[in-house]
Amino acid sequence: MALIVHKYGGTSMGSTERIRLVAKRVAKWARAGHQMVVVPSAMSGETNRLLGLAKELAPGKPDAAYNRELDMLAATGEQASSALLAIALQAEGMESVSYAGWQVPIKTDDAYTKARIESIADDKVRADLAAGKVVVITGFQGVDEDLNVTTLGRGGSDTSAVAVAAALKANECLIFTDVDGVYTTDPRVVPEARRLQTVSFEEMLEMASMGSKVLQIRSVEFAGKYKVPLRVLSSFTPWDIDVDVEAKSGTLITFEEDENMEQAIVSGIAFNRDEAKISVLGVPDKPGIAYQILGAVADANIDVDVIIQNVSKDGITDFSFTVHRNDYARTIDLLKEKVLPSLGAKEVTGDAKICKVSIVGIGMRSHVGVASKMFRCLSEEGINIQMISTSEIKTSVVLDEKYMELAVRALHKAFDLDQTAA
């Protein structure tokens, strides 16, 4: 008998018909002898509906003063879906009880709309599990020290599920979603893309941050920190698939490198074209330059991804970075108006038509020549590399966006990702 946490996203909870299927699936796991905790999202569309009402009442830029009330408002979506799921479970003949974040309680800091979980009490849930009940816990929300309702921000239900699993020392946390696992790359770009049976949480972090969007990145961090085995799998398979089969489906995100890991050097190819490249040219190479440039950008609340500073020549260097494409024009204006004059730099250039392609793999740590193999592959395809950035388990290149699909396909093949690992 294991203690298992299931998490179901908004699409899986999107109608009473789908909620009933979730209940049947959970009941199946409970009947197989597992202690079950379920963390559902709000029914799809509900959070947007609620926040849309708030927007009608307070038009214009959202004011931070509204955040406490926005959390009170948005948290109702998960409370309703959790109660509905408990009712569906009872209708399936399971004893079940639902708890809102404050009832568990899931304690967070007071950063409304993007709160962080600080602690989760487990006594009430454990008592219910011992009594044979299926416990439903609202995703996405918690309560601060002064009993104000907080939410964890969009996608926070993944984080709730992992945090609950960590607090209960669950054997596994299963994230049911609308994809059936983590792939070597996006199958829409590379038809040969292969589902990974396991992936390390560090690789998952690098993939998630590249917009793989299978899991909210904070939930992966949490799983890594608390060593919660995490499985991503589909809620669109038939609900009555055998439990033992389902328990091995999808992709397991594991923190134990040596156990059952596929020994591929590169596990996947991540990519996006959400970014734009900006270069400040002819910068005097002296201390404080990076801060002068990026400090101004950060003050304007603009996130920076890749940052490159090349070695200087004649005391002059070029400084490049990427921002989200939506922030491109704003960043260029900011630099021209506020930074260039004081910096003594020559000019600011940029290009919004770029893409970023990354190879990700925990095996890169112990294998040399992985990056050069990547560069050779791109060279053979005649693709010019504009920027390069490396981390321990990831090598990213910035390319002209027109090469994105070609680069991803070529790299997928070069690293044998279409072949099942031994």
Next chain:
Amino acid sequence: MALIVHKYGGTSMGSTERIRLVAKRVAKWARAGHQMVVVPSAMSGETNRLLGLAKELAPGKPDAAYNRELDMLAATGEQASSALLAIALQAEGMESVSYAGWQVPIKTDDAYTKARIESIADDKVRADLAAGKVVVITGFQGVDEDLNVTTLGRGGSDTSAVAVAAALKANECLIFTDVDGVYTTDPRVVPEARRLQTVSFEEMLEMASMGSKVLQIRSVEFAGKYKVPLRVLSSFTPWDIDVDVEAKSGTLITFEEDENMEQAIVSGIAFNRDEAKISVLGVPDKPGIAYQILGAVADANIDVDVIIQNVSKDGITDFSFTVHRNDYARTIDLLKEKVLPSLGAKEVTGDAKICKVSIVGIGMRSHVGVASKMFRCLSEEGINIQMISTSEIKTSVVLDEKYMELAVRALHKAFDLDQTAA
């Protein structure tokens, strides 16, 4: 400066446009120097929508086992509307904070779906009021000792508002609704019906129980018990009507008989045709008969209203009572199958085509001849009285339903209710 509680019903909260008008009205009161607490219902239709989803998941008769979850579910409606109202108030430039029942906390017993309020803490609300905030408190809900969410049953937001007003010792509790006050009788039946400026809470109780439906009956009981001045008024007047004028509009339900009371003997005429009459004929007049008949009815969860037992003749009597018309057939069957055989009564008869008409007035206590005036009036109209029942401040008669409008109009005129009180 007074401490005022406003309560707004679902229709008043029915859209963001209407919520904005509520916010403007409340802000007007706050700017006039009052400390403001607002208790809103869920947006109209929302509670039904939520419970409809639950019904889809658990079809058939609602099982009491679902009640805890139904309360978790339904309570989200008021939490959302309260947060939206706080946002609207902030958009109007007022500092505002919303609290769910458990945050105040409003403590109740654990009778899910029909909980009773046990206590309301006032420290948090008082601190907010002292800081100049408008406090929004969810209607309809509370929390039990074990931190389960409870609801007070349909219409419970009125009770919440009165209970909050009692806990805060508010100067007045204003119930904003879609009618502009309490009338001498239904204006749709008697065009001359007149709005009462004041009515005693006892009269209001008698009217409410007759289906006047202006206020939930428990809220009136609460107001009477805790001596909360209660005013019923319309939320469909222009929001910017002068505060001093608005403060005197509608109908004040007061517990102080001697102060500003209209001295009419009869304050209003209540009526309904929701009931059916049942008689058990030829019952041996011996101890325990009433219990034998009504005990069986109560065991079947059927509410009984008027009960009449006439004096016996030759040791035999007739026993009559009224039930809701929906329960008529079931009650007749029950009596025939289970009660008649053991009772030795002759037969059960009944009539579903009846109505009940009542005159209500606190003045009846001290005035003789009120009932006989009622009977004379009905007699002059040729209306036969089938049953009579009296209480301290009410006299009710059961009539053929075809006479209902005629009886109400005749009584309204006979007791001069179309004339403004001196």
